Amino acid sequence: MTKTVTISVAQATELSQEILRRTGLSAEQCEAVADVILAAQRDECHSHGLYRLIGCAYSVKVGRVNKEASPIVLDAAPGVVKVDADRGFSSLAYRAGIDLVIDKARRQGLAALAINNCCHFSALWPEVEPLAEQGLAAIALTPSHAWVAPAGGCKPVFGTNPFAFAWPRPGQHPFVFDFATSATARGEIELHRRAGMPIAPGLAVNAQGELTTDATEALGGAMLTFGGHKGSALSTMIELLAGPLIGDLLSLESQAADEGLGATPLHGELIIVLDPAVFLGGYLDANLARAELLFDAITGQGARLPSQRRYEARERTSRLGVTIADELYRELLVLAGRSDTEKLPVQQFA
């Protein structure tokens, strides 16, 4: 069994901030990035949690990220906010533009936030969940690097192209999902490679276009989309809406621009925000109650809602701390400039 380390959320936050500050990122970016990394780690989304600090630090080190990025907000149309992220991390650009797009959605019924020219590394649910907490519904889409072959093909064209959605539930955590349109997340394949473990069949092809379960071969070939031609169609839509629609790069283009550095993708993101109160007028409460009928019909037969595990993890980690692999923890200590042999905090499990 992998050795693990458990640290408190406060300790994980401090460690994240230390690592990010040492990269030379501005204080604002450090805070915005650490926030989404911690949100993922608290919810036990390991592939987007503390592990991502390694990729973030690397992307800054190789010069892909503007350390002093200062996002520029453009009120582009009554329903459209554009934010130029100034080659900084997307999280800061999101913070810069989100209030204006919320305001527009409340007035128009729906509005879009287009983030351009951003380094993207995070899960999308931390961007839509807070919108649902404010009574809004939201969709978020982003391409990545071309790692995924279209249905019927064998060469990478699409990114892992996540699709996230949130819906407000009065008095409860929002309904939220966030899935990669690839058959698995690239981060998951990387974690398997690090652990020397095979991936499940049907997720990827090797460089010759043959199905493979070898994680290293898969990373050198192409992942497949989930759900065959339907997942492939959805992934195409995400490329179009979070690429050409907002004047930003396809996954193919962002990968070419990376020039083999293996840094975090630099491209765009689209968030569509809808205000049920505008659509429904005086019938808001009755229809939020109607949505609960749907959730009850799902959970009432023993099926889970997509966000359920994350909320359970959040509650647990807030009390017991976050647990990561010992090896990852030591790597993070080095990145933070601490000794990797320092006394391990809180608890250690064998």
Place this chain on the structure above:
Amino acid sequence: MTKTVTISVAQATELSQEILRRTGLSAEQCEAVADVILAAQRDECHSHGLYRLIGCAYSVKVGRVNKEASPIVLDAAPGVVKVDADRGFSSLAYRAGIDLVIDKARRQGLAALAINNCCHFSALWPEVEPLAEQGLAAIALTPSHAWVAPAGGCKPVFGTNPFAFAWPRPGQHPFVFDFATSATARGEIELHRRAGMPIAPGLAVNAQGELTTDATEALGGAMLTFGGHKGSALSTMIELLAGPLIGDLLSLESQAADEGLGATPLHGELIIVLDPAVFLGGYLDANLARAELLFDAITGQGARLPSQRRYEARERTSRLGVTIADELYRELLVLAGRSDTEKLPVQQFA
């Protein structure tokens, strides 16, 4: 081999109009419904083509459809058009509201058309393709009747919940997809039942929650979503956005309201229209060209675009006519009040 009949598009149109007129539907509804039925048949979407006339006629006969429906358009917000379909077919309500929502999208950047209280029977691509032909991108969603179980469950909750999308391609047919979030279309299962053929494994469970390939058992049990928990999440989103968000019924509710009649669902539909020209300002052409890079990367490796087969069929049927099963043709003749033994037109293949 099934005996088939080939008739010209004009003959198919005339036959459709005859059948619809005999139901007592208003002239406007006859025309709107026949148009989408013919669009599907021309593109060889058999499950939404002439075959659907049987269901449409039945739904009128049992009193679910307002024959004299007169849709009411409400300018609900700067970004939202609501159309009360007045219990008529959705196609007429779409016609009533589409110009206003296009106008809004061109001014706001994006806008939504919410159709309420409509009888829905058609494919969604005939509603988004014309928008892309006008340079717009569009998403369309609708629930149906509760026939599909959520991931991890075995009782029907979702409809087949189609997701359609269109993107403009200058000088070419738009990029369009339209897929059921169920693992297959209910219409396909019905066609298998009619043909006495088994369905593929993994598409449905019987009333006891066990996987089945028997079409009749599947219709009495629950279909599954495509793509496991991801397809299930997407289907949940469609219920929420084309149900509670617009103040209309869930698939569970529309099925309950049907009271076992087996008529076409009566509920809502949501169409989101985005104008790339507003998002892109002076960079429209460069970004439409960028989208073509994506399509080239897909087709260049021998993979198909989702709409390709339909466009090929459309070209072919416009020259050669539409081909349907002999048995279906005779059934349609009866519905039209003609003799089912009349001389078969144009051609007959064995």
